[in-house]
Amino acid sequence: MNFTQRMRGIVQTIAIVLSLAVPVMFAVSAADARIGGGGSSGSRGSRTFSAPPSTSTAPNAAQPFNRTMTQPGSPGMGTAAGAGAAKGGFFNRPGMGMLGGLAAGFLGAGLLGMLFGGGMFGGLGGLSSIFGLILQIGLIIIVVKLAMNWWQRRNATASAYAGPSGTGPTAGPTTGAGPLASFRSGSGFGLGSGSAPLEIGPSDYEAFERLLGEIQAAWSNEDVNKLHTLATPEMVSYFTEDLAKNKAEGDVNKVSDVKLLQGDLAEAWREGDTDYASVAMRFSLVDKTVERTTGRLVAGSEQPIEATEVWTFVRPRGASWELSAIQQA
Known part of the structure; x- marks a missing residue:
């Protein structure tokens, strides 16, 4: 029994x-066959292993990278970022200490008890006291509270919005002719967190939108030379790998009609002489894969679809913005 x-x-x-x-x-x-393959690839400098803040365009947490050349603790990586990535997991977050280890142990024991039919607290008999039950419940409550507090602090900086209206310091950027057209129409970029230490202006947003279209077009045309002018060598290496895979399968991915629908700044910062900006973008595009020789449709369709991604751009001093990472939101 x-x-x-x-x-x-x-x-x-x-x-x-x-x-x-x-x-x-x-x-x-x-997964969509568009550039990046619907995955998360690239590097965000010292913040590679830290998720960009959520925004109204991308309210969900961005996926961690499944392809990156940045290693935890490598030169240029912040101590906190490297250590946090090396430890990993909620119970190893700073401030948890021995309490986190104990809580993880009790929770693990409880889950195992459920798995093997003993109930969440099936192993309490060995404690010979109701004190064990109280201790476990208390630890679980503490862990839940710590998790909620951490989540609230994490989202406190994500007060970004996108749209045509706004007042005060978070209002959309303006030109001599008034707000940018993208703000008037309710599409395009809105501003993210107003606490970004790096100033991102209208010309930067225009560059991000332009790069979105040009990178997708270069990918669709399999123009690796063009991609080298628009993205970092790391990102181009991933694109080249994906293009080679398509060629080996006799397919080609065609992307067209790329249109930015909404976007806002997740965060922007400077590391030495290098600027970084992570931007959440929701855009529409026609994404289809066809046979290279016959043009027969293999995947996708002629109908536009929508995608939401966080693109990180990098700009060495005196240079132009380049794509350095894509994360699914």
Whole structure:
């Protein structure tokens, strides 16, 4: 009987895991073929292993990089960023210390108890006291509160908005003729957090929008030389790898009608003589893959789709902006 109950618990746990994993598997298998392949690639300087703040354009946390040449603790990486990435996980966040380790242990033991049919607190018999139950509940409450406080602090800096209206210091940038057209129409870039230490002006937003279109066009034309003028060598290496894969499969990805619908600044900062800007962008495009020889449609369609991504741009002093990272939002 106990064995049957345990097996039932294991089956239920596997079913829950599969119910969460299958949608992700479908999302990956159906990933758009546009530049970047629907993944997250590149580097954000010392903030490579820190998620950019959320914005109204991209309210969800950006995905961590699955392709990056930046290593935790490498030169140029901030100590906090490198250490945080090396530790990883919520229970290893600064300030958690021994409490985090204890809480993780109790939670792990409780989850194992659920898995094998003993209940969340099935192992309390060995403690011979109700004190064990109180201790576990107390630790779980503390962990939940710490998680909520951390989440609130993380989102406190994400008061960005995009749209045609605004007052005070967060109002949209203006030119001599009034607000930029993109703000008047409610599309294009709005301003993100007003606390960015690096000033990002109208000309910068225009450069970001231009790069969005030019990079997609160069990708569609398989123009690697052009990509070298628009993106960092790291990003071009990923694009070249993806293009080679398409060629090996006899396909070509065609992207057209790229239009920025909404965008705002997630964060901007300076490291030495290099400027960085992470920008959330929601855009529409026609994304299709065809056979290289026959032109037969393999994936995608002629109908526009929408995508939301966080693009990070880098600009050495005296140079122009280049794409240095793409993250899915």
